Amino acid sequence: xxxxxxxxxxxxxxxxxxxxxxxxxxxxxxxxxxxxxxxxxxxxxxxxxxxxxxxxxxxxxxxxxxxxxxxxxxxxxxxxxxxxxxxxxxxxxxxxxxxxxxxxxxxxxxxxxxx
Amino acid sequence: xxxxxxxxxxxxxxxxxxxxxxxxxxxxxxxxxxxxxxxxxxxxxxxxxxxxxxxxxxxxxxxxxxxxxxxxxxxxxxxxxxxxxxxxxxxxxxxxxxxxxxxxxxxxxxxxx
Numbered sequence: 407x408x409x410x411x412x413x414x415x416x417x418x419x420x421x422x423x424x425x426x427x428x429x430x431x432x433x434x435x436x437x438x439x440x441x442x443x444x445x446x447x448x449x450x451x452x453x454x455x456x457x458x459x460x461x462x463x464x465x466x467x468x469x470x471x472x473x474x475x476x477x478x479x480x481x482x483x484x485x486x487x488x489x490x491x492x493x494x495x496x497x498x499x500x501x502x503x504x505x506x507x508x509x510x511x512x513x514x515x516x517x518x519x520x521x
Numbered sequence: 522x523x524x525x526x527x528x529x530x531x532x533x534x535x536x537x538x539x540x541x542x543x544x545x546x547x548x549x550x551x552x553x554x555x556x557x558x559x560x561x562x563x564x565x566x567x568x569x570x571x572x573x574x575x576x577x578x579x580x581x582x583x584x585x586x587x588x589x590x591x592x593x594x595x596x597x598x599x600x601x602x603x604x605x606x607x608x609x610x611x612x613x614x615x616x617x618x619x620x621x622x623x624x625x626x627x628x629x630x631x632x633x634x
Contacts, residue, residue: 441622441624449610449627450624451622454621497565499622504620506552506614506616506617507570507572507614510614512565514564515564
Protein backbone atom coordinates (compact mmCIF):
# COMPACT_ATOMS: atom_id res chain seq x y z
CA UNK A 407 0.00 0.00 0.00
CA UNK A 408 1.46 3.42 -0.91
CA UNK A 409 2.48 5.57 2.01
CA UNK A 410 3.65 9.02 2.96
CA UNK A 411 7.36 9.10 3.83
CA UNK A 412 9.12 11.71 5.94
CA UNK A 413 12.80 12.44 6.47
CA UNK A 414 14.65 12.70 8.72
CA UNK A 415 12.98 10.74 11.49
CA UNK A 416 14.79 12.86 14.10
CA UNK A 417 16.42 16.28 13.69
CA UNK A 418 18.44 18.03 16.39
CA UNK A 419 19.21 21.69 15.76
CA UNK A 420 20.60 24.66 17.63
CA UNK A 421 18.19 27.48 18.38
CA UNK A 422 18.26 30.12 15.64
CA UNK A 423 19.24 27.71 12.91
CA UNK A 424 17.15 26.89 9.86
CA UNK A 425 15.65 23.44 9.39
CA UNK A 426 13.96 21.79 6.44
CA UNK A 427 11.66 18.85 7.01
CA UNK A 428 10.95 16.69 3.99
CA UNK A 429 7.95 14.70 2.94
CA UNK A 430 7.09 12.57 -0.06
CA UNK A 431 3.30 12.37 -0.31
CA UNK A 432 1.46 9.50 -1.97
CA UNK A 433 2.09 9.88 -5.68
CA UNK A 434 -1.42 10.55 -6.98
CA UNK A 435 -2.46 12.79 -4.10
CA UNK A 436 -3.01 16.48 -4.74
CA UNK A 437 -3.61 18.02 -1.30
CA UNK A 438 -0.84 18.26 1.26
CA UNK A 439 -0.73 19.20 4.93
CA UNK A 440 1.63 19.76 7.81
CA UNK A 441 0.64 19.19 11.43
CA UNK A 442 2.64 19.28 14.62
CA UNK A 443 2.34 17.62 18.01
CA UNK A 444 4.13 19.13 20.96
CA UNK A 445 4.95 16.42 23.51
CA UNK A 446 1.87 15.51 25.50
CA UNK A 447 -0.44 17.82 23.56
CA UNK A 448 -2.89 17.46 20.72
CA UNK A 449 -2.05 17.27 17.03
CA UNK A 450 -2.37 20.80 15.60
CA UNK A 451 -2.90 21.90 12.01
CA UNK A 452 -0.21 24.12 10.52
CA UNK A 453 -0.86 24.53 6.81
CA UNK A 454 -2.57 23.04 3.77
CA UNK A 455 -1.25 23.24 0.23
CA UNK A 456 -2.78 22.66 -3.18
CA UNK A 457 -1.82 23.56 -6.72
CA UNK A 458 1.45 25.10 -5.54
CA UNK A 459 -0.28 27.49 -3.17
CA UNK A 460 -1.10 27.63 0.50
CA UNK A 461 -4.83 27.00 0.90
CA UNK A 462 -5.09 27.63 4.60
CA UNK A 463 -2.74 28.25 7.49
CA UNK A 464 -3.16 28.38 11.22
CA UNK A 465 -2.05 31.16 13.55
CA UNK A 466 0.93 28.97 14.47
CA UNK A 467 2.21 29.22 10.88
CA UNK A 468 3.85 32.62 11.13
CA UNK A 469 6.51 34.26 8.97
CA UNK A 470 9.25 31.93 10.14
CA UNK A 471 7.50 29.00 8.47
CA UNK A 472 7.29 28.29 4.75
CA UNK A 473 6.29 25.36 2.57
CA UNK A 474 7.35 24.39 -0.89
CA UNK A 475 6.88 21.70 -3.46
CA UNK A 476 10.20 22.05 -5.25
CA UNK A 477 9.66 19.16 -7.65
CA UNK A 478 6.97 16.65 -8.51
CA UNK A 479 7.45 14.51 -5.44
CA UNK A 480 8.76 16.40 -2.40
CA UNK A 481 6.81 18.66 -0.06
CA UNK A 482 8.96 20.57 2.43
CA UNK A 483 8.43 22.58 5.59
CA UNK A 484 11.10 25.17 6.38
CA UNK A 485 11.51 26.85 9.74
CA UNK A 486 13.76 29.84 9.17
CA UNK A 487 15.02 30.63 12.68
CA UNK A 488 14.10 27.92 15.13
CA UNK A 489 12.98 28.58 18.68
CA UNK A 490 12.91 26.26 21.67
CA UNK A 491 9.13 26.07 21.45
CA UNK A 492 9.37 24.65 17.92
CA UNK A 493 10.43 21.33 19.45
CA UNK A 494 7.70 18.91 18.46
CA UNK A 495 6.76 16.01 16.24
CA UNK A 496 5.92 17.24 12.74
CA UNK A 497 3.58 15.18 10.60
CA UNK A 498 3.02 15.45 6.87
CA UNK A 499 -0.27 14.24 5.38
CA UNK A 500 -1.79 13.97 1.94
CA UNK A 501 -5.13 13.20 0.38
CA UNK A 502 -6.34 12.70 -3.15
CA UNK A 503 -9.39 14.97 -3.05
CA UNK A 504 -10.71 17.87 -1.03
CA UNK A 505 -13.85 15.97 -0.04
CA UNK A 506 -14.29 16.00 3.70
CA UNK A 507 -15.17 12.29 3.72
CA UNK A 508 -11.70 11.37 2.51
CA UNK A 509 -9.17 10.54 5.23
CA UNK A 510 -5.76 12.10 5.23
CA UNK A 511 -2.81 9.72 5.08
CA UNK A 512 0.02 10.50 7.48
CA UNK A 513 3.74 9.87 7.52
CA UNK A 514 5.59 8.58 10.57
CA UNK A 515 6.67 12.10 11.49
CA UNK A 516 9.91 13.97 12.14
CA UNK A 517 10.86 14.58 15.73
CA UNK A 518 12.43 18.06 15.88
CA UNK A 519 14.52 18.87 18.95
CA UNK A 520 15.74 22.45 19.38
CA UNK A 521 18.68 22.94 21.77
CA UNK B 522 -14.67 26.99 15.35
CA UNK B 523 -14.44 23.23 15.16
CA UNK B 524 -13.35 21.29 18.22
CA UNK B 525 -13.06 17.72 19.44
CA UNK B 526 -13.16 16.67 23.08
CA UNK B 527 -11.90 13.31 24.26
CA UNK B 528 -12.21 11.76 27.68
CA UNK B 529 -9.23 12.14 29.98
CA UNK B 530 -6.68 9.35 30.08
CA UNK B 531 -4.70 7.26 30.35
CA UNK B 532 -6.76 4.10 30.30
CA UNK B 533 -5.42 0.77 31.51
CA UNK B 534 -7.35 -2.44 30.87
CA UNK B 535 -6.81 -6.15 31.18
CA UNK B 536 -6.77 -8.26 28.04
CA UNK B 537 -10.27 -9.19 26.80
CA UNK B 538 -11.89 -6.28 28.65
CA UNK B 539 -14.49 -4.05 26.97
CA UNK B 540 -13.25 -0.67 25.76
CA UNK B 541 -15.09 2.61 25.38
CA UNK B 542 -13.30 5.86 24.56
CA UNK B 543 -15.59 8.88 24.51
CA UNK B 544 -15.42 11.58 21.87
CA UNK B 545 -17.69 14.57 21.34
CA UNK B 546 -17.39 17.31 18.78
CA UNK B 547 -18.46 20.82 17.85
CA UNK B 548 -18.66 21.76 14.19
CA UNK B 549 -20.73 23.68 11.72
CA UNK B 550 -22.46 21.72 9.03
CA UNK B 551 -21.96 18.00 8.64
CA UNK B 552 -18.38 16.97 9.30
CA UNK B 553 -16.83 13.61 8.65
CA UNK B 554 -15.50 11.86 11.75
CA UNK B 555 -12.39 9.74 12.13
CA UNK B 556 -10.47 7.70 14.66
CA UNK B 557 -6.69 7.59 14.19
CA UNK B 558 -4.32 5.34 16.12
CA UNK B 559 -0.66 5.94 16.90
CA UNK B 560 1.31 2.84 17.91
CA UNK B 561 4.56 3.39 19.84
CA UNK B 562 7.22 4.92 17.63
CA UNK B 563 4.94 5.16 14.60
CA UNK B 564 2.86 7.77 12.81
CA UNK B 565 -0.88 8.29 12.70
CA UNK B 566 -2.90 5.55 11.04
CA UNK B 567 -6.54 5.75 10.10
CA UNK B 568 -8.51 3.29 12.21
CA UNK B 569 -12.05 3.98 11.01
CA UNK B 570 -14.33 6.71 9.73
CA UNK B 571 -17.97 7.74 9.38
CA UNK B 572 -19.16 10.40 7.01
CA UNK B 573 -22.81 10.99 7.90
CA UNK B 574 -25.24 10.67 10.76
CA UNK B 575 -25.93 7.11 11.98
CA UNK B 576 -23.05 5.70 9.95
CA UNK B 577 -21.01 3.08 11.79
CA UNK B 578 -17.31 2.82 11.07
CA UNK B 579 -15.55 -0.43 11.92
CA UNK B 580 -12.10 -1.95 11.61
CA UNK B 581 -10.01 -4.52 13.51
CA UNK B 582 -12.89 -5.15 15.94
CA UNK B 583 -13.27 -1.45 16.76
CA UNK B 584 -16.54 0.37 16.09
CA UNK B 585 -17.84 3.92 16.33
CA UNK B 586 -21.24 5.34 15.40
CA UNK B 587 -21.78 8.91 14.21
CA UNK B 588 -24.44 10.31 16.57
CA UNK B 589 -25.54 13.72 15.39
CA UNK B 590 -28.12 14.16 18.15
CA UNK B 591 -25.46 13.85 20.84
CA UNK B 592 -22.56 15.09 18.65
CA UNK B 593 -20.58 12.03 19.64
CA UNK B 594 -18.38 9.38 18.03
CA UNK B 595 -17.42 7.01 20.83
CA UNK B 596 -14.93 4.23 20.07
CA UNK B 597 -15.72 0.72 21.32
CA UNK B 598 -14.16 -2.71 21.20
CA UNK B 599 -15.63 -5.79 22.79
CA UNK B 600 -12.38 -7.51 23.73
CA UNK B 601 -9.08 -5.64 23.72
CA UNK B 602 -5.70 -7.24 23.12
CA UNK B 603 -2.22 -6.28 24.27
CA UNK B 604 -1.47 -5.26 20.69
CA UNK B 605 -4.17 -2.56 20.92
CA UNK B 606 -1.95 -0.57 23.28
CA UNK B 607 -1.54 2.80 21.55
CA UNK B 608 -2.69 6.41 21.53
CA UNK B 609 -6.14 6.98 20.02
CA UNK B 610 -7.16 10.27 18.45
CA UNK B 611 -10.65 11.34 17.51
CA UNK B 612 -10.77 13.85 14.64
CA UNK B 613 -13.19 15.65 12.38
CA UNK B 614 -12.98 17.13 8.95
CA UNK B 615 -15.51 19.80 8.13
CA UNK B 616 -17.16 20.33 4.79
CA UNK B 617 -15.39 22.81 2.56
CA UNK B 618 -12.60 22.65 0.08
CA UNK B 619 -9.27 21.35 1.29
CA UNK B 620 -10.48 21.17 4.85
CA UNK B 621 -8.05 20.35 7.61
CA UNK B 622 -8.41 17.74 10.34
CA UNK B 623 -9.20 18.93 13.84
CA UNK B 624 -7.96 16.49 16.50
CA UNK B 625 -8.81 15.72 20.07
CA UNK B 626 -6.04 15.49 22.67
CA UNK B 627 -5.65 11.76 22.26
CA UNK B 628 -5.86 9.08 24.90
CA UNK B 629 -3.27 6.46 25.77
CA UNK B 630 -4.57 2.91 26.09
CA UNK B 631 -2.47 0.29 27.85
CA UNK B 632 -3.65 -3.31 27.79
CA UNK B 633 -2.02 -5.70 30.23
CA UNK B 634 -1.87 -9.47 29.73
